[in-house]
Amino acid sequence: MVYKEGDGLLTEKFDNLVKQLRVLPGVGQKTAQRMALHLLNGKRPQGSALAQALDIAMHGIIECQQCHSFSDDEVCPICLDPRRDDSVLCVVETAADVMAIEQSAGYRGRYFVLGGHLSPLDGINADDLNIDQLVNRVKATPVEELILATSTTVEGQTTAHFISEAVRRHVGKVTRIAQGIPMGGELEYLDSMTLSQALQNRS
Ligand SMILES: [Zn+2]
Numbered sequence: 001m002v003y004k005e006g007d008g009l010l011t012e013k014f015d016n017l018v019k020q021l022r023v024l025p026g027v028g029q030k031t032a033q034r035m036a037l038h039l040l041n042g043k044r045p046q047g048s049a050l051a052q053a054l055d056i057a058m059h060g061i062i063e064c065q066q067c068h069s070f071s072d073d074e075v076c077p078i079c080l081d082p083r084r085d086d087s088v089l090c091v092v093e094t095a096a097d098v099m100a101i102e103q104s105a106g107y108r109g110r111y112f113v114l115g116g117h118l119s120p121l122d123g124i125n126a127d128d129l130n131i132d133q134l135v136n137r138v139k140a141t142p143v144e145e146l147i148l149a150t151s152t153t154v155e156g157q158t159t160a161h162f163i164s165e166a167v168r169r170h171v172g173k174v175t176r177i178a179q180g181i182p183m184g185g186e187l188e189y190l191d192s193m194t195l196s197q198a199l200q201n202r203s
Contacts, residue, residue: 014040066137068113068130069095078102078111085109087144089171091134091163093117093151101149109147112137117150117159126162135166144172152179178203 014036021032039047063069064076071077078084078098088109092098098111114129138146146167150156164174180198181190190198 067098067111068115068133069098069111083108086141088147089138089143089145090147090149092149093156093159097149109145110143114150114159114163117153117155118162119155129159131163131166134163135170138167138170142171146171146174147177148174149177 017036017039018029018032021027021035022029027035039050060072061070062072062074064071064079065074066079067076069076069078085108089112090101090107090109091112091114092101093114093116095113098113101107101111112130112134114131114134116124116129118124118126118129148160148163150160150163160176164176168174178201180194180201181187187195
């Protein structure tokens with residue numbers, strides 16, 4: 001195919017690189033062009049390493065058989081770690097939530113990733129999430145406490161309620177992550193819902 005002037009920016013290969021970079025969230029045309037030029041101008045080895053890392057990750061990262069988070073092997077390092085507390089299971093929507101909680105460094109129990117939240121309007125029902133697998137997980141390996149750490153959106157709350165009903169008979173205690181005032185937050189700027197939750201859930 002002959003690359004005609006006016007088809008794109010520089011060359012067909014350059015335009016394709018820009019197009020692929022735009023797949024990333026928050027990356028528009030200008031940013032993608034800047035990234036492509038940055039790699040081409042003196043960062044080609046790093047660009048090749050990036051391409052290789054992407055290829056390895058896209059083909060090599062799979063779902064952990066136990067917690068359904070991301071994993072390089074059948075079972076992820078968190079599920080394999082003998083120092084984690086087996087008696088507590090934290091249920092989250094996505095692998096990104098596992099990362100966020102791990103980075104906060106305060107939790108030492110196990111995880112379970114649902115793969116999203118219930119959203120009937122978008123066609124996401126219980127069968128589309130790992131809810132059956134969660135029930136089987138707590139039946140097979142009893143836990144003392146199951147922490148529902150889904151979002152505080154309407155969908156997240158609905159999902160938490162649904163799971164609570166589904167697992168109640170099989171776990172010692174079902175808890176919900178606390179909702180309230182963020183660290184450094186000033187009361188006068190909080191929405192009334194958050195403030196009312198914080199007053200109800202005081203410690
Ligand atoms: Zn796992």
